[in-house]
Structure formats: structure tokens, C-alpha cells
Amino acid sequence: MGPGDNVVMTTMDDVLNWGRSNSLWPLTFGLACCAIEMMATGAADYDLERFGCGVFRATPRQADLMIVAGTVTLKMASRIRMLYEQMPDPKWVISMGSCSNKGGPYWQEGYHVLKGVDRVIPVDIYVPGCPPRPETLIEAIMMLQKKIKVQEAALGPIGFARKQA
Amino acid sequence: MQTDTTHALTPSDNLKETLRTDDLLLNMGPQHPSTHGVLRVVVTTDGEIVKEAHPEIGYLHRCFEKHSENVDYIAVLPYVDRLDYLASMNNSMGYAIAIESLQGIEVPRRAEYIRVIISELQRIASHLMSYGTYGLDMGAFTAFMYGFRDREMILDIFESISGARLLYNYMWIGGTYRDITPEIVQKIKDFLVYFKPKVEEYNNLVTYNKIFLERTRNIGVIDLKTCHTYGLTGVMLRGAGLKWDLRKDHPYSIYKEVEFEVPVGTGQMGTLGDCWDRHIVRMKEMLQSVRIIEQLLDGIPEGPHRAKVGKVIKPPIGEAYSRTECPRGELGFYIISDGSGKPYRVRCKSPCFMNISTLNELSQGVMVADLIATIGSLDIVLGEVDR
Numbered sequence: 001m002g003p004g005d006n007v008v009m010t011t012m013d014d015v016l017n018w019g020r021s022n023s024l025w026p027l028t029f030g031l032a033c034c035a036i037e038m039m040a041t042g043a044a045d046y047d048l049e050r051f052g053c054g055v056f057r058a059t060p061r062q063a064d065l066m067i068v069a070g071t072v073t074l075k076m077a078s079r080i081r082m083l084y085e086q087m088p089d090p091k092w093v094i095s096m097g098s099c100s101n102k103g104g105p106y107w108q109e110g111y112h113v114l115k116g117v118d119r120v121i122p123v124d125i126y127v128p129g130c131p132p133r134p135e136t137l138i139e140a141i142m143m144l145q146k147k148i149k150v151q152e153a154a155l156g157p158i159g160f161a162r163k164q165a
Numbered sequence: 166m167q168t169d170t171t172h173a174l175t176p177s178d179n180l181k182e183t184l185r186t187d188d189l190l191l192n193m194g195p196q197h198p199s200t201h202g203v204l205r206v207v208v209t210t211d212g213e214i215v216k217e218a219h220p221e222i223g224y225l226h227r228c229f230e231k232h233s234e235n236v237d238y239i240a241v242l243p244y245v246d247r248l249d250y251l252a253s254m255n256n257s258m259g260y261a262i263a264i265e266s267l268q269g270i271e272v273p274r275r276a277e278y279i280r281v282i283i284s285e286l287q288r289i290a291s292h293l294m295s296y297g298t299y300g301l302d303m304g305a306f307t308a309f310m311y312g313f314r315d316r317e318m319i320l321d322i323f324e325s326i327s328g329a330r331l332l333y334n335y336m337w338i339g340g341t342y343r344d345i346t347p348e349i350v351q352k353i354k355d356f357l358v359y360f361k362p363k364v365e366e367y368n369n370l371v372t373y374n375k376i377f378l379e380r381t382r383n384i385g386v387i388d389l390k391t392c393h394t395y396g397l398t399g400v401m402l403r404g405a406g407l408k409w410d411l412r413k414d415h416p417y418s419i420y421k422e423v424e425f426e427v428p429v430g431t432g433q434m435g436t437l438g439d440c441w442d443r444h445i446v447r448m449k450e451m452l453q454s455v456r457i458i459e460q461l462l463d464g465i466p467e468g469p470h471r472a473k474v475g476k477v478i479k480p481p482i483g484e485a486y487s488r489t490e491c492p493r494g495e496l497g498f499y500i501i502s503d504g505s506g507k508p509y510r511v512r513c514k515s516p517c518f519m520n521i522s523t524l525n526e527l528s529q530g531v532m533v534a535d536l537i538a539t540i541g542s543l544d545i546v547l548g549e550v551d552r
């Protein structure tokens with residue numbers, strides 16, 4: 001262990017974070033109305049691909065970003081948890097729309113609506129709005145990229161496990 | 166050379182008896198790109214052949230009816246918008262019509278014009294979405310891009326009238342929430358000029374494409390008897406060849422005064438009532454919507470855009486039922502009033518629920534890939550199925 005190792009480690013961090021933040025692969029996972037806006041963000045006009053985040057994957061095993069777009073019901077909550085656990089580390093979650101943030105318009109009488117997806121999975125970025133505009137989602141993704149860029153890439157003895165808060 | 170066929174057959178016969186094959190239970194969804202939301206289909210397959218496909222719903226049950234009982238009449242409107250989030254305008258129009266007939270509100274002519282123009286635009290937007298996602302299901306990503314590109318233009322118009330892109334709260338009880346200005350009328354005109362030739366482009370790109378044809382014709386055939394058994398309406402019924410459109414046969418609003426045709430499936434490329442027929446009906450309907458809007462745009466009468474209704478709506482004791490033609494079929498609202506400011510009961514008869522219930526019948530003995538084609542052509546929105 002020489003003093004030089006540290007320098008290499010820091011560079012590693014930078015390189016890995018740079019790579020990860022610019023090639024986020026979101027999970028194709030629409031729940032309700034917000035999903036339509038998520039699709040619109042990925043489509044022609046807003047073109048999420050410009051931000052290095054357009055490769056929507058249909059299987060959680062190939063994805064590292066989960067955009068929870070829509071109302072999370074109690075029946076769906078356990079499935080979301082399962083999908084989250086199937087995603088390989090490191091992984092991030094964006095909660096899109098009031099519904100997945102806190103129950104949205106269904107917060108009061110919605111006996112079958114989970115009041116916030118953060119009750120089942122950890123959330124990195126919350127996007128407000130019902131539904132949020134595509135620009136808002138893009139902003140959220142850029143914020144997430146900023147967050148990834150300052151993250152410590154190599155943690156733990158094996159692999160690059162995400163630091164648990 | 167002579168082959169002994171009897172001898173050759175014997176071992177495979179034996180094999181058939183001794184080989185034990187099991188059905189495979191395949192779980193499709195609730196996270197699946199082709200189920201158009203959170204639908205789970207429990208598929209029993211025998212090799213590549215689907216034996217049974219049971220749709221399991223309820224992953225998006227958002228307690229619509231419970232909400233309606235606890236908020237006042239106007240506050241139900243946002244929830245109505247969120248039922249079928251691809252056709253919010255049509256939904257809230259149906260709800261507004263029910264309340265108006267319950268309370269006996271006369272809707273001004275100008276409001277009727279605006280309503281019909283806007284809901285036809287919404288129909289185009291919804292069918293464009295269906296075109297895009299169906300293309301995506303069939304492996305044509307370009308269709309998705311094209312559909313969304315042109316849908317954005319309609320959303321721009323909606324944004325300028327209501328301020329929102331997807332869920333508008335625009336149709337109001339007694340009319341519309343805001344008036345439309347000449348600039349918006351011009352915007353709609355420009356859009357129509359742009360859009361009309363596009364439909365042919367879409368058809369050339371996808372509808373008559375050889376691969377698309379092979380994947381959709383003779384697949385998911387619904388005959389009229391099945392339609393009547395399941396109570397199917399809208400595109401499903403018209404795809405099976407019956408000319409039934411509430412705008413024509415049971416006209417509401419000012420649909421009596423406009424001219425348009427009801428396109429039906431003809432079995433042109435395969436069997437009557439197959440997936441392709443339903444697809445072409447949607448494509449043709451877009452052109453008919455354009456026709457309706459064109460007839461109305463120039464003659465929007467002057468006057469108020471909303472009838473005078475109080476902030477609090479208290480209809481007399483009674484009940485009302487409205488049925489309107491949504492992009493997905495006949496949407497009904499049954500409302501019971503107990504004389505208070507809140508509805509006693511709001512029941513929504515959703516077309517998508519009927520459509521999805523046919524899935525098992527449609528998918529008996531088809532390939533797994535054809536199951537995707539069938540689900541796509543039903544054009545369901547889970548928000549409306551589960552409510």
C-alpha cells in the first residue's frame with residue numbers, strides 16, 4: 001500500500017461514476033398515468049436519449065434505474081419490492097409523480113393505495129407533479145446523474161455495493 | 166426403394182405414450198412492456214401453444230367509487246380524468262353529461278361545439294397512442310416515435326386551452342372550464358392540415374407492412390356473437406363488422422348535426438374481426454374525427470362557454486345514466502343523488518373491462534406471440550379496468 005494507491009482509487013471513482021451516470025438503463029415500468037409522460041419523455045419530442053438515459057430495459061436484471069411512474073397500490077407494492085431486489089447493484093430509484101411520492105390525489109380515501117413508494121423501497125429523487133412534465137423528469141435524471149458523480153464507486157469487499165445510509 | 170412405413174411409425178407411437186409432457190404455467194406481468202400497464206396474465210402453455218390465458222386485474226385499483234362518495238360533484242371530475250388517462254376529455258365529458266341530465270342544466274351551444282371539437286381531438290390522440298404502442302408491440306419502434314410526435318401537437322393544443330398536458334380538468338359541469346380563443350382555433354386548423362396526409366403515411370409504414378400484416382391478420386378473431394356475449398362496444402364491435410357508434414345511433418351533444426361515417430372491419434386482409442381489422446378501424450376513425458372537427462371549427466357560435474351553475478352542485482334526488490362513445494368503447498356513468506352535495510353513488514361502466522374479459526376466449530390455441538398481438542389490439546387502459 002503506497003501513497004499512490006489513493007490516487008488510483010480516486011480516479012477509479014471518477015471513471016466509474018462518469019460511466020454509470022451517463023449510461024443509466026431505466027426499467028420499463030409504467031404503473032399509471034405518469035407512465036404515459038415517462039413514455040413521452042423517451043419519445044421523439046423530448047428524447048431522453050440525449051441525456052444518456054434512454055435504453056429502457058424490459059427486465060430488471062439489465063436495469064440500474066427504476067422510475068416508479070404512477071400509483072402504487074397495495075397489491076403492486078410487493079411486486080415493486082421484488083423487482084427492486086432483482087435489479088443488480090448499484091441501483092437508483094426515481095419516484096415520479098405525487099402518487100408514488102405520497103399517494104397523490106388518492107391520499108385520503110384510497111384504501112388500496114400505498115402512501116408513498118418509499119415505504120417499500122429506498123428512493124433517490126422525488127419528482128413532484130400530477131403528472132410531472134417531461135422536462136421535470138429530465139431535470140430529475142440530471143440531478144440523479146449529479147448525485148452519482150459524487151458517489152464512492154467502490155465500496156465493500158466484493159463488487160460495488162451501494163452504500164446503505 | 167421401398168420404405169416400411171408401418172415399421173417406421175411404431176417407435177414414435179410408443180414414444181408418444183411414454184413421453185410425459187407437462188403444461189407450463191407462464192406468468193406474464195404485472196411488469197411487462199406489452200401488457201399496457203399493470204395487467205397480469207396467467208398463461209398455461211403447451212409448448213408454444215397457449216391453452217388458457219387468465220387476466221388478473223386489480224393492480225391499479227384506485228378506489229374511484231369510494232372517492233366519488235366522499236367528495237362533491239365537481240371534485241369527482243379529476244378522478245374521472247384519471248380513469249382512462251389516454252382519453253381524459255372524453256371521460257369527463259361523459260361524467261358532465263350525466264350530472265347535467267341529473268340537474269337539468271342546459272349546455273350553451275358554444276360549449277357543445279368546443280366539447281365535441283376537443284373530444285374528437287382527444288380521440289385522435291388516443292388512437293395515435295394506440296397506433297404507436299401497437300407498433301411497438303409488433304416490433305416497429307418507428308411507429309411509436311411517429312405516433313408520439315404527432316400526439317405532442319395535440320397535447321400542445323390542449324396545454325394552451327387547459328394548462329395541462331395529460332389530465333386536464335377541462336370539461337366542466339355545464340360546459341367547459343375555459344373558453345377557446347381564435348388563436349387556438351387557428352392552431353387546431355394548422356394541425357389538421359398537417360395531420361391529414363399523415364394517416365396515409367402511417368398506413369404505408371405499418372398497417373400494410375408485410376410483417377405487421379402477417380402478425381395481425383387471422384389473429385384474435387372476435388365474431389359478433391362473442392361481442393354480444395361479452396358486451397363489447399366501440400372499436401371491438403366495429404372491427405367485427407357491426408356499424409354501431411353511439412355518436413350515430415344514440416347521438417348526444419351535437420353529433421346529430423355533423424356528418425361522418427362509421428368505419429367497420431371488412432375482413433379485407435384476413436378474417437372479419439381480427440386484430441388487423443381493429444387496427445384499420447382506428448386508423449380510419451382518426452380521419453373521421455378530422456372530418457367532424459373541420460365541420461365545426463368555422464361555425465363556433467358566440468355566447469357563453471359555460472352555463473351558470475353554482476359552486477356547489479346539489480342535484481335533486483334521483484338517478485341518471487349517461488353513455489358516450491370513448492376511443493375504447495361505450496363509457497357509462499350511473500349516478501345516484503340523495504339530494505346532498507355529494508353523490509350517493511357513482512358507478513362507471515368501463516369498456517376496457519369488457520374488452521379484457523374476452524382475452525381467455527380469444528387466446529385459446531394461439532401462439533404465445535399472437536397473445537401479445539391480441540392484447541395490444543384490445544387497446545386497454547388499466548386505469549379504467551381497475552378503476
Ligand code: SF4
Nearest residue numbers: 033070097098099130
Ligand atoms: S401522480 Fe397523478 S398523473 Fe401520476 S399516476 Fe398519480 S394520479 Fe396519475
